[in-house]
Amino acid sequence: MESFAKIKSELQQTGLVLGGLLGILLVYLLVSGMMLAMFYTPRPEEAYQSVVAISSGPITSFIRNFHYWSSDLFIFILFLHMTRVALTKPLGAPRRYAWWLGLGLLLMVGAEMLIGTFLRADQEALEAYSHFFIGTNAIVAKYIPPVSILIDFFSGRAALFRFSILHMAVIPFGLLSLIVLHGLFAPTFRAMLMPWKKISDAAIRGSLKPEGFFSSPSVRKIGVLAGLSLAVIMSLSIALPAPLLSSPYGGVEVTKPPWWLLWVVAAENIWGLTAIVVLPPLLFLLFAAIPLFSKNRAGADWGVYVYLVTIAVLVVVSFWASQAGQVAHTEQFMQQHGVGNLGH
Amino acid sequence: MKILTIFLIIFLTILATLSAGVLVLAHGEVGGPSDEVLHEATQIGLPGAKEGHVGGKEVMSGLTRTELANLVHDEQDTENTRSAIKIILLVLLLGVILFLFYPRKSLLVPQSAAVGAGESNNASSDS
Numbered sequence: 345m346e347s348f349a350k351i352k353s354e355l356q357q358t359g360l361v362l363g364g365l366l367g368i369l370l371v372y373l374l375v376s377g378m379m380l381a382m383f384y385t386p387r388p389e390e391a392y393q394s395v396v397a398i399s400s401g402p403i404t405s406f407i408r409n410f411h412y413w414s415s416d417l418f419i420f421i422l423f424l425h426m427t428r429v430a431l432t433k434p435l436g437a438p439r440r441y442a443w444w445l446g447l448g449l450l451l452m453v454g455a456e457m458l459i460g461t462f463l464r465a466d467q468e469a470l471e472a473y474s475h476f477f478i479g480t481n482a483i484v485a486k487y488i489p490p491v492s493i494l495i496d497f498f499s500g501r502a503a504l505f506r507f508s509i510l511h512m513a514v515i516p517f518g519l520l521s522l523i524v525l526h527g528l529f530a531p532t533f534r535a536m537l538m539p540w541k542k543i544s545d546a547a548i549r550g551s552l553k554p555e556g557f558f559s560s561p562s563v564r565k566i567g568v569l570a571g572l573s574l575a576v577i578m579s580l581s582i583a584l585p586a587p588l589l590s591s592p593y594g595g596v597e598v599t600k601p602p603w604w605l606l607w608v609v610a611a612e613n614i615w616g617l618t619a620i621v622v623l624p625p626l627l628f629l630l631f632a633a634i635p636l637f638s639k640n641r642a643g644a645d646w647g648v649y650v651y652l653v654t655i656a657v658l659v660v661v662s663f664w665a666s667q668a669g670q671v672a673h674t675e676q677f678m679q680q681h682g683v684g685n686l687g688h
Numbered sequence: 689m690k691i692l693t694i695f696l697i698i699f700l701t702i703l704a705t706l707s708a709g710v711l712v713l714a715h716g717e718v719g720g721p722s723d724e725v726l727h728e729a730t731q732i733g734l735p736g737a738k739e740g741h742v743g744g745k746e747v748m749s750g751l752t753r754t755e756l757a758n759l760v761h762d763e764q765d766t767e768n769t770r771s772a773i774k775i776i777l778l779v780l781l782l783g784v785i786l787f788l789f790y791p792r793k794s795l796l797v798p799q800s801a802a803v804g805a806g807e808s809n810n811a812s813s814d815s
Binding site: 352355356359416420423424427428431432433467468584587588589590593596598599600602603606642643644645648649652653655656659660662663667670 | 703764775779784786791
């Protein structure tokens with residue numbers, strides 16, 4: 345019983361450093377992404393062929409698989425980290441700010457991964473872009489006309505190049521900047537920095553002892569998790585290649601998006617394409633309100649309940665969408681609203 | 689703990705119900721209209737259809753929608769299976785996080801309102 349409590353305590357301590365593991369996974373993604381960028385051509389007529397070429401070479405395909413599985417693991421750990429924070433309650437100003445900054449990071453990660461799907465330039469990529477284009481241009485711009493100016497910027501021949509700049513430079517820079525802020529508000533990270541704070545005078549005098557930081561249990565745990573995740577990602581990259589569908593054909597919808605977007609597909613199956621522009625903002629608002637529901641007392645409260653029910657619904661409908669039949673949302677929308685050529 | 693149990697029961701019931709529903713209804717109405725009939729306007733290669741492009745060249749005598757769907761069918765099937773496995777794995781891991789960090793009420797008798805203020809966030813102190 346005592347050993348069980350000890351294991352549980354160890355796991356709890358490990359659960360507290362999942363945010364640090366996300367930082368390490370981001371480094372994996374940045375490094376593998378930089379390597380891939382050297383082989384990728386962001387021109388509409390050449391992009392797909394360049395991805396095929398990347399997937400054909402043994403080394404480049406491994407790097408692409410590594411990038412794909414790193415991003416999947418990143419989303420996994422992100423959900424676990426977010427759940428851990430929701431369960432330990434984002435109370436007090438610093439933790440609330442950390443939660444809201446974390447939501448900003450979640451938004452950026454979502455945009456980064458969606459654009460990463462566009463860059464694949466296969467059938468799924470074009471369909472994902474069609475959703476983005478119709479959702480923003482035919483639905484959002486109807487109520488907020490200036491949006492069409494932004495969408496014009498991300499359509500036509502230059503769109504893929506601009507998306508690649510967003511994916512490879514703009515959003516990663518934003519992510520890294522926001523992570524610094526997020527970390528400074530997060531209690532676990534601040535606790536990890538304590539040894540540095542304590543020896544700041546010594547650092548000024550030139551007798552800094554970095555062992556204080558690297559020998560801390562939290563940093564060691566992050567190191568172990570980083571090694572484990574590297575082994576898992578490498579094994580998956582060797583065994584299971586990243587998906588690449590056929591070359592793109594416009595105007596049809598015959599694929600489904602990646603697993604982390606399936607909850608939107610489930611909503612689309614029920615309410616049509618409009619759901620993709622309504623539900624994500626609603627979900628973010630709900631998550632943003634979690635700290636306001638949390639109470640400074642022992643035991644679960646409305647913040648915990650609302651978060652868990654939301655996650656449960658997301659998971660259930662995602663599973664449903666993964667197994668449900670294919671529904672051509674964009675085609676139905678175009679037929680119902682008479683939207684013509686998409687212009688991509 | 690009681691609420692956690694109720695929540696898990698409701699969650700698992702919904703999951704089981706939807707899973708069963710999915711298994712029955714996953715492939716839509718048997719014997720219903722084909723995709724060509726449902727989405728006639730977007731049949732590539734048919735009159736009034738949209739055109740595809742490969743390598744910057746327009747494909748005039750392109751594929752029908754069904755041919756295109758068949759092209760991605762195997763990969764899409766694999767992806768659907770992978771997605772389901774990933775979601776199940778995520779649920780299991782979320783279960784572990786729930787077990788480790790669910791904020792249970794302290795078993796200690798509270799001595800005063802002031803005691804423990806600010807400590808309730810610490811999951812290890814609750815366990």
